[in-house]
Amino acid sequence: MKVPQAGAVAAVIALALTASGCGAGGEDKGTLPIGIKFDQPGIGMRETGGTFTGFDVDVATYVAKELGYSPEQIEFKQVLSNDRELLLQYNEVEFVVASYSINEKRKEKVDFAGPYFVAHQDLLTRANDTSITKAEDLNSKTMCSVTGSTSAENLKKNLAPKAALLELGGYSDCIVALQEGRVDAMTTDNSILAGYAARKGNEGKFKLTGQSLSNENYGIGVKKGEKDLQRKINEALKKMVQDGSWEAAVKKNFGANYKYEPAPAITTGS
Known part of the structure; x- marks a missing residue:
């Protein structure tokens, strides 16, 4: 699939931000734009009727609550695997919770909170x-x-x-x-x-087939340099594990038979 040039993507995103009047910089505190997947059952799924389900949705909603936002204030925006960094760089979303594996190449472009799950x-x-x-x-x-x-x-x-x-x-x-x-x-x-x-x-x-071909540590992506937001998200993730909400979300979204690992230790941030 041909990927649009960065300049074209930036222009589209800039136009969208102008129209909405709300960017991730926080000009409009009434809404919180969060990037998720729309087509991953159990992870991030836009259901018929416009509701959202999945483990990442539950994690994002919990983090948003800790940041002072109600579920009604969240604006979920679709992200694809090849545009997550761009959406953060151009302030289209505040953070990305989208089965986003932490690796060194991605860390050159964005900062991560977490990890919050190992697949x-x-x-x-x-x-x-x-x-x-x-x-x-x-x-x-x-x-x-x-x-x-x-x-x-x-x-x-x-x-x-x-x-x-x-x-x-x-x-x-x-x-x-x-x-x-x-x-x-x-x-x-x-x-x-x-x-x-x-x-x-x-x-x-x-x-x-039951392979374990890699270890994928899911992190929450934030714009490069947003250390305060990274710290606040890490605090929210730790609380989600401590109060039992993390394990409840895993069982709810992946089923009783899914073999999951315990919540990983937070390794990002200072």
Whole structure:
């Protein structure tokens, strides 16, 4: 998928900010724009009717409460994997809670709070496909991931360099491609894949292969240099774990059978 040039994206974002009169700089304290995914069941999902569900939604709502905002004041904005940094840089959102794995390359452009969750990269295949049991099996297959995702980069560079890769704009597009047989597997974090496999209408159609191909530490992205906001978010995350809200959100969104790790220690900020 062709990614728009940064200048064009900046112009669009600037126009949107002018029209709304509200940026992440805080001119309008009445609303809090937060970037989330709209197409990840269990993580961040825009449901029919405009409501939002998912673990990241619950985390974002809790953090917003600690920052002094009610749920009614939150303005959830869709982010894609390849535009999260731009939306922060151009003040379109205050922070991003969108299965956003912390890595050194991203830390050059944004600051992170957290981590607040640990996931592991896995593969999702059609339920009747027995030809893929490990990552190396993809060397003769076609896999799907999202443009800008670290998962596809990890597979191509380290695990299955001969695999064909189809990069699409969203994981929901990959699910359709997998169901239609245009790809043999899709790859991303197991938390996201489990959400899709359990989604109503998908029961019995797909399966996770049970790989742990990476450790993905989800962080909350903030604009580079926003150290005070980073500190406040870290404090909110610690409180969410301490009062039991974190574990309740995990069980609510991923189901009783999902094998999750304990909340990770906060390692960002000073």
